[in-house]
Amino acid sequence: MPPPAIAATSAAHLVSPESLAAAGRAAERLSLPALQSKMKCDPEGYAAELLLLRRHFDSSLHLFRHHSALNPSSSASDHAVAKEVGDLAMFLAHVAPFYPDKLADFPSQVADLLRSDARSLPSSLRVHLAQALILLVNRKIAEHGDTLELFMDLQTLGDRTLRKLAFSHVVHSIRRMNQKHKNEPMNRKLQNILFSILQGEEELRAKRSLTVLCDLHRRKVWFDDRTANGICAACFHPSSRIMIAALSFLLGYEQVEEEDESEASSSEDDTAEPSQVILSREAIYKAHHKGTTASKKKKKAKLQRAVRSMKRQQKIASQNNSSNYYSPLTYLKDPQGFAEKLFSRLQKCNERFEVRMMMLKVISRTIGLHRLILLNFYPFLQRYVQPHQRDVTTLLAAAVQACHDMVPPDAVEPLFKQIVNQFVHDRSRTEAIAVGLNVVREICLRMPLLMNEDLLQDLVLYKKSHEKAVSTAARSLITLFREGTHPVSSDEEKVKEDELLRGEKRKLSDFIGQLNAADVSLRALKRVAGSQRARNLPNETDGILSNEDFQHIKELMAKKDAKLSMAREGLSAKGSDSRIKIPSSEQLSVKRVDPAKLEVNIKRKRTSEEKLAAVKAGREERGKYQARTAVKQKKTGGLSNRQKEHKKSMPFAAKRAKAVRSRQERKKKQRHSGKNFLGKKAWK
Template sequence: MNKLPNNLPQLQNLIKRDPLSYQDEFLQQYRHYESNLQIFQLKPSTYSKTLEELVLFVAQVAPCYPEEAAPFPEHLRDLLTHHGDALDRSMRMTFCKALILLRNKNMVQANSILELFFKLFRCQDKLLRKTLYTYIVTDIKNVNMKHKNAKLNSTLQGFMYTMMKDNNPVAAKMSLDVMIELYRRNIWNDAKTVNVIATGCFSKVTKILVAALKFFLGHEDGEKDESDSEEDEPPKTEKSLRLSHRVGKHTKKRQKKLDRALQALKKHKKKKKTAEVFNNSALHLLHDPQDMCEKLFSQLEKTTERFEVKLMMMDLASRLIGIHQLSVMNFYPFVQRFLQPHQREVTKILLFAAQSSHELVPPDVIEGVLRTISNNFITDRNAGEVMAVGMNAVKEICARCPLAMSTDLLGDLVQYKSHKDKGVMMSARALLQLYRKVNPDLLNRKDKGRPTEAMAETEPLVYGGQVAKDFIPGAEILPEEAEPKEEKEKNDWESCSDESDEEGEWIDVHHSSDEEAKEDEPQISKEERLKKAQTVSSNRILTAEEFEQIQKRQALKEVEGRHGKRKREGGQEEEGGGLLTLSTIENVHKKRAHDKESRLSTVMAGREGREKFGKNHEKMNPHASSTNKDKRRNKAFMMIKHKVQRKKIKRSFRDKQIALRNSLLKRQKAKR
């Protein structure tokens, strides 16, 4: 009557409650497992339900009998190692789940089981790969939760480096995805991980290449599967959804379905508009960015990949050059070949040209790029948007390499400041404002504008020269010795009370630092100003309020003349060197087109105060009921289909006479 040998779930429950009492039953089942395992090893490609149940049973209760079940993990590892590809899918998944259970109960070392799971990525089993991928990421996260396990991480990273070079592209791609996911979760965010991922940028497998490039360019999820992309992209547009809803019977169920589809479409559009997040921290962790950029550019010149992949390689190379200020002189003539208005994705290529510009590039190299953009884009034969995009690209390149611009070219481009197109005009004025700030000597006298204090303090640019100051610019507005706060407040209060007693009314109190900035600053020369700024910077510790005063004074220098005259304030130009986005190049100032709501509001506003347009369909008798013709308008088409078909039949001459007579009689009655 004992049913325990055949009822494994019940036996499992009893063993977990009282292991000592059921040790004999466990040993009986374990011997049964070993005999079935020997039979299974003779033909490992078959499916054995009995062995599957026994493996899961032993994996659940093995922690209760660690000595008796000690060989069990080794049996599973040997099966998966030697017969991984030949095993049945269900049996292989069962063995992996059993090992995961044992690992969760600390009966298996992490390095041995994780290396085995990485090798199982070679199996042609998508569900297994997905399961192992999730478990590997979770297990490594749990291991490094309290403190970094440096030994395990180093071992696995070295193993992954070999897996990246595996002959099986699926296994190499999954290993790369694991490393990218661990970096994204800040588990493996060290230089070794980044440099192992960087080896994927030179893979001959397109999927691995694209995933590694997207990691450095900000697309952290890598390349999605085709099934995922089909789910993300809605099959229809809003117009097609509404048109399909018009046909058929209008019910609440169909309306709810339409609302859900429109909501999904709106969510998809919002997802597309989200800003990109760039892994610039990963680019800074590269061991040898110069060597990587040269190899990447060499691969770019020889590659036969599709154009989108070439753009990604070009993007990464330009970002490496700009961030690390590398010298890859062949990159600029290569980009120069694509700078044509009709070129596909030309705005991105203009962005790459700007990203790769920096102050250490020889000016004559960048000057060729500027000439090409000016000749191909900034000409009157092109549209205004094309000219504005070219001007924006020139401005961003010059912000990073101001010496690349020549006097003649700058004079020609600045003349577009009065162009009839607003986008071209605004872009030209932005370029003019840039050179008024960084190098006003290149501008003509009429284009320099009114001289400001900032222009007077501007030092001439020299190629390769670094401007290193030993003082805080603008510190000359502060006193050489710090005045105690209590004494300063006391002096302000005494001056306020004295003046209020004399005049008998409230007055405006001005801060002492403001008075010094207004009175002392214009009177001292440039040399005295620099000397005072050096003294203040070296002898004092400045407070946050004093730094705020310095910033305000420095901003005032941009719009204040040399003799204290105020210049008209304009928009502040951003300095070069920051991370560029595509919107910076495509920033074309133009009047936006009206959307549907604004057009309707304009139309309705124009209709106010006038009679209704169109024929007045008033009834002869306002109290009369609706006619059959009016009722027919609201009927379904299938109800009046036979009448419409009858009307399409050609009428005889006699029918036309009768219809004409009836209409004439009706008009005579109406006149009476």
């Protein structure tokens, strides 16, 4: 180990003219970036300088540790040494690919330094060492699996810059690794590391691990059932913060899908691209044949960005248009055990109301999605089914979500009756009645056997209510039971079926009579066979359609579309066969119940802030206040002569004469007011 005097010298002094002259080169003073570029061009020629700088890095690091041990408080010399160590670490990381043998132990040295002394190092030195290690991992000099746990630990040090750097490195390195094809062995190895950290008792490390897993799952890098089950298992972590984070992520998939803006922001293209990209033939021709080499290169790059933007837009559009539903809860390996375990934790926990509601929504979503049977869940909901309950619509939406056709009606009937008794009665408010009727409709859509005849007759009477929300909810319930849940064939259809059956019997008897009469002569038998052949001719030609048949099909389709549009607008005639389309049980289990849909058509009283906002919104188009004369004149030029007279500066005598004259005119008007004065007569 060199003495401290030698260790204190800077890297610039080591790359001095004397050292270069001793190496047989011209004397020149080089900085680290200049030396780095020269070493990349001629690695073998600068091997001696590399050894000098490596020794200097070791001695500077030893000196820094010695000063830190003697004087824990920071000083100017320590900061200078720390900056020098960081610069040397970045320099060695940049030239490491050109000296694989001489710098083979450098990645492990940097990693061990961060593992052992990361908390005691200054923030700037920590960041420089982390950047050097990231550079070595990106150059594939260090293994990503060996450094993943280290980067997860660096996120828990409380350094915001270092946390963002380590997190972005972990996420983007895994994305790059799976960009062309899935590297399953490495993915499984990294997932095992993150799962072990997530299951540990250290809250900060587990929280960062969950954040990485959620981000990779949201970006569809680790979009498999293994990652989904790992995130769902975080709901049972002893720490409530991690449980809340996992529940929030699971409920985030249940929201209405919006355009993923983070995918565009995290892409490698940092340029802002237009929403609609049009590629013209002229632009493509200019990019390849017009201009200088530099300008053509820029045009080609612009075209490539435009093509990538178009592909990204097509991908987003296809994802938005696709009806494939996905949620991490879909890929649970043991959904029944997950729901029971989370429900038992809900019964025992003392968390705040918002957290319990999140747990309640996840349980109900799991029950509805996998059509589970959890009989204790419905009596638990009965405690909160009251009109004055906080977030009661969210609670009722969870109750609806937990109902499906596999649950026995006896288990849900007490909850169903309590909803009807608490919400739907004459003394209840309009909002409560409307919400109650909507909830009854949604539950009966999933479990129609809960409704009996007497209750349905009582609920149907609300269709005559003067409140629009109540009458609409009651009519929707009537429509459900009239057309959707219990479709009954009409009497006319039965009559038609009987007539058809009788017609078939009559035709059969006539044919038998004709056969009996055909025994008389052979000519009659030929006539019967000919009539039967003529009767069967249309059936043989059913496969060939003429132009008239196609025209008739178009007319029928047009009539059908017209009926559907009229029924959609409420203009269908009475007796039409337009019926609502009832989704199947599988579609209902996948569909998320929106609490806002239970409050449709409810008009609440506006607050004073909302009224004031509406008033201000109505004033936006109003112009600035002006006098009526100014509005009438609408002059855009200068002032008139009369307006200029008011601004003239007159002498005092003229002002007094004008005042006297105006006073005399006023008296004259008052004297002749009320008389038909036509002026003085010229004669007497």
